[in-house]
Amino acid sequence: MPTIKEVSLLANVSKATVSRALNGHPSVKEANRKKVFDAIEELGFKPNAFAQALASNRSNSIGMLVGSLDGSFYGPLMHNVECIVREKGNHLIVTSGQESRDIEKESIEFLRSRLVDGLIIHSDQLSDTELIETVEQNDSTIILNRFIPEIGGHCVVIDNELGGYIATKHLIDMGHTEIACITGQLSKIDSRERLQGYRKALEESGLPFSDSKVIEGRYDHQGNHAVARRLLDRCPNITALFCQNDNIALAVYDIAAERELKIGVDLSIVGFDNDNHAQHIRPSLTTVDFPVPDMGIEAAKRLFTIIENKSCTEADPIKLLPRLIERHSVLSIQ
Template identity: 70%
Template structure:
């Protein structure tokens, strides 16, 4: 049976350094951490997780609540969070709330019962007050895609309002005056923020807000085709649509094809998220990049900083960027 002593001899560090590295202690130099884990891999050492937990008063696990276990948003989010915590010899436990308030509450209670060292929460249904209470109960908690002033130090979020503004402004700058918007579920704060950005861009350009040009879709694939048909039937003079995510944009592509309309010619489209498929459909989709990979990394860095009681050096506010491709026609030339 391989021992810590053998690991320390091969890595040429002290046994206490090996122990601290295994427990994710922040004082271990990165070079020594690498030596330790290289030696562990070479020797095939398997530390006793239960003994480690007793010695350190930690479970060496972080939990994560997300809305779904699949899709182009949650998949990369989970992957990059898990990859980052595993580099610190900590495991990530993930569960889904499935957009249900009851299931989200149950999931958080379950994860806390496992005495995890920290929580990463992406909630669609919990109120600000409920999330404030979660942080009060467990200070080693990071909230994703929400900004709550009372617990701002625990929040990592994207500027959705800026993203909506950038998408709409680009359409307006290209000479489109009849710009519609298909939102995500308006029960979600990111949908409402993106819609506010749309309204801000219209106001800046002196264009009156027209509620008839707004329809509510969904961030998943359910029902967006019918929503797009209803919007185009409502006003045939629409020349551009801001879709609040790339799934919605895909539905607009399909409905345009049904009607013999060419994207980037007869109707212009800007999406949001910069999903992988957005650069492979034709014409390639102009969209707003949501730095989901960065959010996953920053979430892990943030929760590890809180768990290890060190200064939290992670990014709270992520900035969206316009990715210009081929789905918008310039009407000014």
């Protein structure tokens, strides 16, 4: 591959002049700039991506921060963002926050250091104020799964409260009155919003909310079996359970089998996410569909709208609606 030295020899200029020309430095005379680029074309020289980004103010790359690099939520999210990014002739650079505020901040700074053209951020730990500041520093930023009124046009969200409401309302409509809830990490805003939906459905139906019927689990697989055991020991009379994601529901399936309880008979369950495995376990899981692919697609599309100098300052947030997928894990006791 031709080098900067070969370009400088052919153009009869110094290597420093070649470098400045590539970086768009104003001190380079137009005649020398033309010599450099003529030599580049003749030699087939390809400047590195960093130099191209400096010269054009475009790196043709998008940075993305997610909570984790694995799992049934983040995998489809990243995949669908990348599909749109690739269609635009760009590349996606992804890093994770690992449930740490410091790592999330460090990850955003890393992506900025790569001169990405835009950011897509799914943050669990940064405050609304910190995310507003991030958007103010770089307008080409999308915030996922968090609605912040001051930067509404930069937000792509799902109505998590509605999702928690329709999950619980379905159990109520099927005749259940003793309904418990296993949440995700309550440090996450979507967990708190889903819990609020659970409370709203109970209150609307005249059923009392009880702290003892709510227990904190995790969206991943860590510790949910122990959590399910504690809940069933504490509340042996419950007939129904809203699990705030399908991973939690899987753990409950295991503990129910351990205790010879039949899902859909002795214990009714509604999950959340509509993971691929939800339809294949037995009985198949009634769950709330979280349109993860749509979130990724809409986020990437709006980001490129901003990058292409079409401001979204006055735009409405993109709000995606969950829906109930009825299967066979809920018994009607009316």
